[in-house]
Amino acid sequence: MFMANMGLISLGVLLIITSISVLVYSANILLSPWEIILFIIALFGCWMMILAGFRHRNPSKYERGALSTFAWGLLLTIVGFSSILSLRGLMTMLYTVAVMLLVIGILAIAVAMERK
Numbered sequence: 001m002f003m004a005n006m007g008l009i010s011l012g013v014l015l016i017i018t019s020i021s022v023l024v025y026s027a028n029i030l031l032s033p034w035e036i037i038l039f040i041i042a043l044f045g046c047w048m049m050i051l052a053g054f055r056h057r058n059p060s061k062y063e064r065g066a067l068s069t070f071a072w073g074l075l076l077t078i079v080g081f082s083s084i085l086s087l088r089g090l091m092t093m094l095y096t097v098a099v100m101l102l103v104i105g106i107l108a109i110a111v112a113m114e115r116k
Helices: 002-025 033-057 067-085 095-115
Strands: none
Touching: 002 033, 033 067, 067 095
């Protein structure tokens, strides 16, 4: 029953994340509208990692696996937060790409070790 409503729960989480992002922008913590979008992407990536934990407990036959959901969530989180830091000049774009490649490499090793 809980897993059947996961789409509606994810929509609710997305709305909550969007409202939090707008509130953070109105408090002048986020400096530009682009940072709002990137912050929403990063926080939704965190939600996807939490969602992977739910899927690991109750796997369905024809759904994406928990590791795949976790990997996408991790990538969204890294892309979102790294891009915010890059926009603020705290991180170069080359560093952002290097971090993403590092994460993709680690995930590729994790998938290879899971399949044995």
